[in-house]
Amino acid sequence: MAEPSCTWKCCDAEKEDGIVVLQFSNGHVKTTDNLDFKYYKNVLASNPRKRNRRVLVAESERLSYVGQNFGTGSLRCNNLCKYYVGVLDKTTMEMEVHNTQLFNMQPLIPGESKPVDDTDSPKSYRQKVDSLIEAFGTNKQKRALSSRRNNQVADDSLQKAVAQAASNIIDQKGLKVLQQEVVDSEGLTDTGLYLPACNPEADSEEDVYPFNELISDAEYAALESVGKKMAELTSEEIVKMREQGCSQTVMKHLESLPANPEARDRQARCLWYLSLLIKLGHQKVISRKFGSEDDCPKIIFNKVLKTFTVESFNHGRVKNVLASSMRVKLASYCLALLLHINHQTANLTLLHQDLGLHENRMVEVAKSMGLKLGKMPSDDAEEQRIATLQLPLVKYERFTQTKKRKKLR
Structure with missing residues (x-):
């Protein structure tokens, strides 16, 4: 008995985000019933460098997993290849072809990126002097310390504003x-x-x-048709040009x-x-x-x-x-x-x-x-x-303009 034939049906790549295929870096998942998946898109859809960024999160009772298609933790195969997944409808025997993105799910360990407490880090000589002024300094020294810190905060705010403005210009x-x-x-x-x-x-x-x-040879071959038209121009067409x-x-x-x-x-x-x-x-x-x-x-x-x-x-x-x-x-x-x-x-x-x-x-x-x-x-x-053009090539001395010195009288 002959097997029924199957037809292809391509889906619009611009209207859908495709199918997500994931793998876990530390093992295999036997069942996905205990996992809660969330899919995030970048909000900066107008930025051509960020609009295709996606983050996939899988949460369980014991551990959370995170995968992304950008940055150091992403798979390089997404940039080198394009993957598709076919979904077969057995009733109509039509196979829908969807774009696919691969995600490498890595465990997110709580407390791994915990910020370091400033009290545990060693203090510099300036910080030790400032602490002594706060505790035992005169009113004049405390006012000078407060003024210096206010200026430092203003400088930091200015630097952040300049950095943000430069980042916006670079993005534009x-x-x-x-x-x-x-x-x-x-x-x-x-x-x-x-x-x-x-x-x-x-x-x-x-x-x-x-x-x-x-x-190049390929470009020269591509110029055959347009070059042929130019070679066959009549005198009237040349005058018109x-x-x-x-x-x-x-x-x-x-x-x-x-x-x-x-x-x-x-x-x-x-x-x-x-x-x-x-x-x-x-x-x-x-x-x-x-x-x-x-x-x-x-x-x-x-x-x-x-x-x-x-x-x-x-x-x-x-x-x-x-x-x-x-x-x-x-x-x-x-x-x-x-x-x-x-x-x-x-x-x-x-x-x-x-x-x-x-x-x-x-x-x-x-x-x-x-x-x-x-x-x-x-x-x-x-x-x-x-x-x-003649051999050997001519070497010209580079002209540099110098300012004339005034004579002293």
């Missing part, structure tokens, strides 16, 4: 964004920390800033794509990725819809968020922000990619105009990358700055 914005703001406000950004991977001992110019470090405000750097190389199919495809993929980075440079907060109108591949979008943005909090929601230091990093990656596109030569004037970066800042990035600087005439009245 995130520690990484605050660090970036401090660096930007004090002007301490070190350009060398935001350069792409460099191999100054390479045998050829193409290997100094490896192409695979800028665009120029009228719509496409970047000068991309348009200059788009009008002179090589005729060789393989080289044309490679350069078209690189130009599409370069145009995406230039568009990113004009954003402040990166939304989830960024690049969707250009059919941006998912792997490219995730790489851009991970490499050039930092996470910040806004009313309990996580948002990606392009900080000032990340703009320097974005400029260095665009410059390295442009070197591979244009035979290890890049036009700094057009690039800094496209990115909205100051020219001196762009020159500083090129110097940090060890590029040789020069100028070439253009159709405009002003000359354009050119950066070229």
Whole structure:
């Protein structure tokens, strides 16, 4: 006789908290009739770091057990894996699949975290003197002691208030964004920390800033469809892109794509990725819809968020922000990619105009990358700055401004 078939039924993970699976660290429970279970959720549901915290308590006549999915006592498998439990309804032969969380129940021994009595701890020399003043001191000494203690209480209250305010700001914005703001406000950004991977001992110019470090093989494969569209653009479509405000750097190389199919495809993929980075440079907060109108591949979008943005909090929601230091990093990656596109030569004037970066800042990035600087005439009245990668790399002395001393007469 054939066994009846079973169908799967997935439950909505957002509407339920899932099924709880627990284990006891010090033995096995034969029956749960004598246990009273309580399940607690974190009240800070708006905080993305705390809204998924759960605590499970099991109480018996002899002992209480506590398990949690966060902190040192939680199981690491909850962060590494996702577990499901299937519940089979034998009448309908439907199996409901629920999310599952694992809890390690540990005994809570009464009196284990008992506070230490201050009378048993050894007193310092200052505390002994204060005790003598309280018992045998003059009125003037007692007034000075009372004043000092009141000031100490006020200092402690102020420190607690400052610590609480700092904690609230960190919860709202995130520690990484605050660090970036401090660096930007004090002007301490070190350009060398935001350069792409460099191999100054390479045998050829193409290997100094490896192409695979800028665009990996998987990312290059994902750019096939969008690069093909860019390689097949007609002259009318290119003129339309120029009228719509496409970047000068991309348009200059788009009008002179090589005729060789393989080289044309490679350069078209690189130009599409370069145009995406230039568009990113004009954003402040990166939304989830960024690049969707250009059919941006998912792997490219995730790489851009991970490499050039930092996470910040806004009313309990996580948002990606392009900080000032990340703009320097974005400029260095665009410059390295442009070197591979244009035979290890890049036009700094057009690039800094496209990115909205100051020219001196762009020159500083090129110097940090060890590029040789020069100028070439253009159709405009002003000359354009050119950066070229040559081996060995150029080492520039770092300029430090010193104050002039006044002469004594």
